[in-house]
Amino acid sequence: MPLRDLLLGLLVITIWALNVIVIKVGVAELPPLLMTTLRFILVSSILVPFYRVTRAQLPFLLLLSLTFGTLHFALLFIGLEQSEAGTGALLVQMGTPFATLLAVIFLKEKLGPKRLIGLLLSFAGVIVLAGGPTLPSPLPLCILLLSAFGWAVSQLLIKRGPAIAPLALAGWVALLAVPQVAIGSWLFENGQWQAIKEAGWAGWGAVFYTAVMSSIVAYGIWYALLRRHPVNRVVPMTLLVPVLAVGLGALLMDDSLGIHKLMGGGLVVAGIGLILIRFRKRRPAL
Incomplete structure (x- = not known):
């Protein structure tokens, strides 16, 4: 991969790692469902006018x-409001093991020993995290794992669904999600208008x-990089997201860096690495 594309990939990873920190900052000023609603409104208003979809694609x-x-997304924002940024980032990475299990169950994909070990390491990492003081209480823990499960289900739907341009998909999904999340904010949150008026530059x-x-x-x-390079050279870079998010959480948010987080996070990342990275078999010398 050329140096320029490598740097672009690292830029994307940094943006995504910082996103966890930024969400934590945002939900301190705006209720999480309200912030998610505002995010979806902005995404859809930018993308939808430039990308059309067919009526058959709407369901x-x-x-x-x-x-x-x-x-x-909505559960991610809610969960991060009640957990440390780095721990939240690690738990959301469980979307990859969940997606692997769902693909085995519903798409009849073969698991294989390497991916099985990866799954076991990932879930072992969550167990190690559970033994430490940085794991959120049971409710936000379940919310973050449900968020990861939602990501996993979505990846299977995208894989089996109609071919839609990625940014078109992002814009229309955001547009259709606005009323859902807005109703959730109306039902379960309060003081929305006051929060909007009082939110500062951080919110x-x-x-x-x-x-x-x-x-x-x-x-x-990211999608431009995927078009130019093999998937197995680009996707493994996402393993840096939780690592960088944990570091940024400790640096910028004073999150703790205990042995449970380091060991549990290491196991989660190692397990996901085994799931994502494909090792080429060496051809025997002639």
């Missing part, structure tokens, strides 16, 4: 708005960053 996009928009900057930088800019660069 699929509506289903995806439930799993990806509401189940993944509005967080909305902008999560919508424009994390969703549009980062994914735009």
Whole structure:
């Protein structure tokens, strides 16, 4: 991979790692479901005018708005409000093992010994994290794992669904998710209008960053890299996201770096690495 593309990949990883920190900052000023709603409004207003979809694609996009928009993103914002940034980032990475299990169950994909070991390491990492003081209480823990499960289900739907341009998918999923998350905010949160009036640069900057930088800019660069290079050279770079998020959480948010987080996080990342990275078999010398 050329140095320019490698640096672009690292830029995307940094944007996504910072996204976890930014969400934590944002939900300190805006209720999480309200912030998610504002994020979706901004994403859809930027993308939808430039990307059209067919009427036949709308049922699929509506289903995806439930799993990806509401189940993944809304629960991610709620869970991060009540947990450390680094721990939250590690737990959300469990989406990859969940997706692997779902693919084995529903798509009849073969697991293989390497991926099985990866799954076991990932879940062992969560158990180690559970023994430490940085794991959130049971409710936000379940919320973050459900968010990861929502991501996993969405990846299977995208894999089996109609071919839609990635940014078109992001824009229309955001648009269809707006009423769902807005109703959730109306039912379960209060003081929304006051929060909007009192939010400062940190709250509005967080909305902008999560919508424009994390969703549009980062994914735009990422999909361009995937078009230019083999998937197995690009995707493993995502393993750096939780590592960098843990470091940034400790640096910027004073998150703790105990032995349970380091060991548990290491096991999660190692397990995901075994799932994602494909090792080429060496051809025997002639």
